[in-house]
Amino acid sequence: MGSIGSRSVTVHHVRAALGGARRLGIDTAPLLQRAGIPPLLLGDDAARVAPERFAHLVRELHEATGDEFLGLGSVPSRPGTFAMMCHLCVGCADLGAAVRRAARFYGLFPGGPDLALERHGGEAVFAVRNDLGGHPEGRFLAESALVLFHRLASWLTGRPLPLRWVRLTCPPPPYAAEYALVFGCPVRFGRPGSGPAAAAAFDARRLTAPVVRDEEALRDLLRRAPAGLIGRPGPAIAVTVAEQVRRAFVHALREGRPARLPEVSQLAARLAVSPATLRRRLQEEGTSYQRLKDQVRREAAVAHLTEGREPIAELASRLGYSEDTAFHRAFRRWTGTTPGAYRLHGAVRTQRQPADHRGQES
Incomplete structure (x- = not known):
C-alpha cells in the first residue's frame, strides 16, 4: 500500500x-x-x-x-x-x-x-x-x-x-x-x-x-x-450515467419482491441532477430510461426462465409488472415468443439469436 x-x-x-x-x-x-x-x-x-x-x-x-x-x-x-x-x-x-x-x-x-x-x-x-x-x-x-x-x-x-x-x-x-x-x-x-x-x-x-x-x-x-x-492519481470512478441507472435497476430487482423500479425523478435525485438533465445525459450516451429498464428486465427474465422453475406469474410480479399479461406482451416484443415457450426452448433460441440481440431496444 x-x-x-x-x-x-x-x-x-x-x-x-x-x-x-x-x-x-x-x-x-x-x-x-x-x-x-x-x-x-x-x-x-x-x-x-x-x-x-x-x-x-x-x-x-x-x-x-x-x-x-x-x-x-x-x-x-x-x-x-x-x-x-x-x-x-x-x-x-x-x-x-x-x-x-x-x-x-x-x-x-x-x-x-x-x-x-x-x-x-x-x-x-x-x-x-x-x-x-x-x-x-x-x-x-x-x-x-x-x-x-x-x-x-x-x-x-x-x-x-x-x-x-x-x-x-x-x-x-x-x-x-x-x-x-x-x-x-x-x-x-x-x-x-x-x-x-x-x-x-x-x-x-x-x-x-x-x-x-x-x-x-x-x-x-x-x-x-x-x-x-x-497507484493511480485519483479514485477509480469511471462509470457512465447509464451504468449507474442500470445498476440501480439491477439492485431494485435483486432486493424487491415485488420489485419497485425507481422512477426517473428518484434516479435523478440520487444522482443530484434534474430529471431533464438525466434524460439528456442518457440520450448523449445513446440510451434512455425506458431502454435500460427493458434491458434489465429482459436479461433477468431470460436468466430465470432458462435456469429456474419459478411460476411465470410470480416472475412477472418480481420484475415489477402489476399484471402477468403485461409481462407476456413485453416478453413477446423482446424475443418474439412467449415466456412459456421460451422456458421450453430457450437454450435453442438463445443460440440462434444474433450476438447483439440482447442489447437492442424493442
Missing part, C-alpha cells in the same frame, strides 16, 4: 513501502528493478516515481511477502482478504452500509486495521484507529488504508467522494504538502496518541449514496486492486 501525489510518488513513500520486505530479509533490489525504479533513486530525497511504477512495486511486494500489508503490520494479511471484503461491500445498498460492513470484516482479524465510521451531525468520519505496527512504517500503512478507503468509496458509488479534512496523528514530515495532493483537502497533523492514527471527514449525506458497482465490475477492479487503486 502507499500514498501518492497528483502526478507522481515521493521517494519517502517508496522507502516506507519497502520497509516490511526488508525486515523479512527480502532482497528489494530486484523488486525495484522489475517495477522500473532504479535502486539508487532511493538515496535522493527529492526523487519521485510515476504512479504506475509505484503500483507495479506494490504488486511485486504483495507477491514477495505473501502479505497484503506488505510485511508492514504486526500480523500479515493473507492474499484474498481485500477481495473478500470488496465482495461483501458490493452487495450493500449504500455507502454507509458498505463502510460499516468493511469495518466489521477487518475487525475479525486480530492485529488488523481497527476501522470505524462515526457520524457527528452533518459530518461522517472514517478512522483507522491503530497504526498497524510498532515501527515507523506502521503509520504509513494506516495512511494507506485511508487512501484505499477513499478511492474504494468513490469507486463503489461511481462518484468522487469529496473530503472535508484529513487528520494524521504524527508530526508533519518534510513532505507534508504531499498529503493535500493525495486527499484533495486540508490535512491536519497531531502528536501520536492524540487520536486515531488516520481519519477523514466528509458530508454525512453521502452515506446514503447508492452502491452502483456489481460483481462483474468488481472482477475487473480486482485484477488491478488494491495496488491499482493506490
Whole structure:
C-alpha cells in the first residue's frame, strides 16, 4: 500500500513501502528493478516515481511477502482478504452500509486495521484507529488504508467522494504538502496518541449514496486492486450515467419482491441532477430510461426462465409488472415468443439469436 501525489510518488513513500520486505530479509533490489525504479533513486530525497511504477512495486511486494500489508503490520494479511471484503461491500445498498460492513470484516482479524465510521451531525468520519505496527512504517500503512478507503468509496458509488479534512496523528514530515495532493483537502497533523492514527471527514449525506458497482465490475477492479487503486492519481470512478441507472435497476430487482423500479425523478435525485438533465445525459450516451429498464428486465427474465422453475406469474410480479399479461406482451416484443415457450426452448433460441440481440431496444 502507499500514498501518492497528483502526478507522481515521493521517494519517502517508496522507502516506507519497502520497509516490511526488508525486515523479512527480502532482497528489494530486484523488486525495484522489475517495477522500473532504479535502486539508487532511493538515496535522493527529492526523487519521485510515476504512479504506475509505484503500483507495479506494490504488486511485486504483495507477491514477495505473501502479505497484503506488505510485511508492514504486526500480523500479515493473507492474499484474498481485500477481495473478500470488496465482495461483501458490493452487495450493500449504500455507502454507509458498505463502510460499516468493511469495518466489521477487518475487525475479525486480530492485529488488523481497527476501522470505524462515526457520524457527528452533518459530518461522517472514517478512522483507522491503530497504526498497524510498532515501527515507523506502521503509520504509513494506516495512511494507506485511508487512501484505499477513499478511492474504494468513490469507486463503489461511481462518484468522487469529496473530503472535508484529513487528520494524521504524527508530526508533519518534510513532505507534508504531499498529503493535500493525495486527499484533495486540508490535512491536519497531531502528536501520536492524540487520536486515531488516520481519519477523514466528509458530508454525512453521502452515506446514503447508492452502491452502483456489481460483481462483474468488481472482477475487473480486482485484477488491478488494491495496488491499482493506490497507484493511480485519483479514485477509480469511471462509470457512465447509464451504468449507474442500470445498476440501480439491477439492485431494485435483486432486493424487491415485488420489485419497485425507481422512477426517473428518484434516479435523478440520487444522482443530484434534474430529471431533464438525466434524460439528456442518457440520450448523449445513446440510451434512455425506458431502454435500460427493458434491458434489465429482459436479461433477468431470460436468466430465470432458462435456469429456474419459478411460476411465470410470480416472475412477472418480481420484475415489477402489476399484471402477468403485461409481462407476456413485453416478453413477446423482446424475443418474439412467449415466456412459456421460451422456458421450453430457450437454450435453442438463445443460440440462434444474433450476438447483439440482447442489447437492442424493442
